[in-house]
Amino acid sequence: MATKKPNIVVIYVDNHPGAVMGCAGNPEAYTPNLDRLSQNATLFTEAHCPNAMCSPCRASVLTGLMPSQHGIHTWIDEYYKDDWPDNWNAIDEFDTLPEKLAREGYDTALIGKYHLGNAESATDLFKKCITMQIGHVQSFYENDIIDGEERYKHPGHSVDFFTDKAIDYIEQCCEEKEIPFFLFLTFPAPYGHWPAIQGEPVNRYADRFTDSPMLSVPREGISKQAIDWISILKEKDLDDGEYDVLLQIPNDLPTLRNYYSQISIVDDGVGRVLEALENNNLADNTLFIFASDHGMSLGQHGFWGHGEDTWPSNTHREANHIPLIIKAPDDGNKQKVVDSLVGTTDIYATILDYVGLEMPHINESPARSMRPLIENENIVWDNACFMEQEETRAIRTSQWLFMMRVQNTEYNFKHELYDLVADPDERMDLAQDPEYADVVSKLSARLDEYFSVYANSRWDLWKGGTVKSNSTRPFLWKETWGDSWTPEY
Template identity: 50%
Template sequence: MGVGNLKKIKKKNIVLIFTDNQQASTLGCYGNEEIHTPNLDLLSQRSFTFNNAFCPNAFCSPCRASVLTGLLPSQHGVHSWIDDRRSNEWPIGWHALDGLNTLPEILKSNGYETALIGKYHLGEPKTPMSGFDHWVTMADGHVRSFFRNEIFENGSNYFHEGHSVDFFTSKAVSFLKKNTNNEKPFFLYLPYPAPYGHWPATQEKDECRHSERYKDCAMNSVPRESLSREAIKNYDMVKSQSGKGMDYSMLLRAPNDLDTLRNYYAQISMVDDGVGEIISTLDELSLMDETLFIFTADHGLSVGHHGFWGHGAATFPSNLHKAAHSVPMIIRNGDETKIGQRSDLMVSNMDIFSTILDVTKIEQIDDSISVPSRSLLPILSDQITDWGQDAVFSEQEETRVVRTQKFVYFKRFKDSKNFNLDDELFDVENDPKEQKNLINEPHYLSVKNKLDQLLEDFFKIYSDSKADLWNGGKSLQNSTRKALWKNAWGDDWEPVYQYNSDVKKTLK
């Protein structure tokens, strides 16, 4: 889809708020009785809430890439977190999504004032990603601290001592007020660098205004489970990579650590404050009814569920159990909102891409790229007639996943001689905690075969040979499974910074 090949029709303002590493069950409006999230709970009451929203990958960078392009990692190439510890090796001005059609480029070409205010984590933070008019971000992709961060703002560079959530909220409020009387509609992308959940950020002794609230919290909303074998196996594979703000021992030490859990919840309440301030500003400026307002997270985060802490790649083989896979998603479509409604349909935060284009009436003329993102507007409008396959598809390098309301199936890569990886199947309707693996149960063979075929058919359509790891493709910048891919495709296999030709022209 060429950026120039787009029809221009009257459009709404857009506010897209991302949190960093947060499963849906950590909000009051998703049933958590220990968390303090009054603003998000009220937003849910005023908006449309998705009960079954999931991510295309359980790392920060791939999910951000998918929301901004509508594509899967096997199409855009970002399969792992962008490792900013190696930023000295990056090409000058490198941005992972260069050459792809992205929301900011499409919206800007259709008359939008565009802004990124928050965590970027898709390349060099010093210079704006193509399509953004206004650029305020932080140096770190892997969040080292909620305080004392280096900031890049529209060409200037400085340090900010205070809490990053409050800082980015204030910058977002300023952007909204500045653009109140702008004839152009605006697109505000506000990816908060919280609650995050990883050390050293959630281990630091700095307190925020919500720290005291959770000081004696029992944290009964978090399960206490013994460490999984897969988590220990993964730690043995990655422990040598610790350093420069990364402490992989936390993957084994953080589960059941009450100080870390309480800090994590305090940061969620900080985000809730920020969201409340953004909503109050939009209400004050009489813009809420003219704005598509989306709240979601990049991906989930296990905080001890299934005996591991962190992303889906915190175990080996990788997983996408619900704790790491689920995300909150609350959408208010201006004055057209079906207030207080909820949906159980299976959706992905990657669907935000097509939803924004649909709501703003920006039509994709060039259909040569198969975009897996689906518009949620028919669901939001209560005009859904055929959602198609009620399933979400995701991938975490060596693990591909299809999740329905009844089952979740983890299919593992099989073409590596040294790594024998087993598939997994869970009946989530009768086993919502995903504890009993049914893959070897004869009674479920037909279920496994059906889901396997769904995955096979899906990735035949939505993958590009350059970025498809299962067929010899390479990831952009980083991979958590280099040893596996080298074993499968040869010792010369390495992540790359760009593909040899224009990816935009080769996606099918």
């Protein structure tokens, strides 16, 4: 018996660039399950996150808000945990997606990484939680698990463990088919940082990548912006050496092979969950979404990691481009490719649409339902994505990537502009060329207009606002807004 409302399964992975899938044209990525899914679903080729860090994107997908609205501008660092309020949940003040769904009669579960404050507080949002406290993944093995009242170390690889728990949950829900469910399955992989991916892989996909030349990742020298970031951290006494690895990882073949092997393990998890839905006759009435919190630069543009790992921060494609595959309920296994620009907040609105809930007002949330794109409706779509990375705000259109930098600082940050038609790899910065002054002016105006709506003055860093828990550039905001500037909760 089909439920009246669709079940919802969102597999949300950690640091997976949109280009590293076989179905995205990558010949070295081994992702047979994602490739198979894309042949029976809608593949979005131009999906982008609002901020290339874990916590902001997790908050955005659960609230439909931008970082300057929900207040989380970078990863929530457990280093500051002693400063957090008791059982702090970073998005507790919002009416979140799982809470909305629960009021509609959904059973809701978080299985995997939370990374939005104290992990035990996830029970404020989800009826069932099997999670972990860590955000910065040190290892995929033997992590401390929070499972209701139980505390233990999980066996085996974390992706396999959370997949097992997700399948148990699906089978449990199958026994009560009249109750729809929302499963937010958040794998803490492929991740992409040492020590978790340091050295050659030793997992079940090690042999597949042995001696692989990894030609799908270009070899580039370290960029000046990446070196400048490490230099300023040392100048401000904010680095004890841990950031130096960002200059060691690019072009390290064992690390790349290890990273790709973790993506294959993630792909296994996707396949097993899809199989569980099929075996329990749930697939036809399930909205299935595969996405990543953000992408990952694997050395492209001369840096490893996220947009914040340069000075100033950047929004180049690799770190902000995410995989997004959506299989709608009762869609007849239709294959479709959508090239329209969509974003993380749009996942939030799309789920609301398929459930039949009211869309957020345009003045409250930038979230747009992608359902018309999935169902081939003839609509007018604003083909643009907006992003922010503390001192950088950006807009991506079909032709332009424009990075606008905050100007009222002592650092004299420069804007950047790339013509994506003539320069798809984003190499030729045109922002200082007088010939493109009109383009810079128009895109600047669009960004100003956008953030005049989608920013809360309390969390608007560009206008004296602050952040929740921590910033990666606290010195910048103290120097700009005064010594009284401090993170809040």
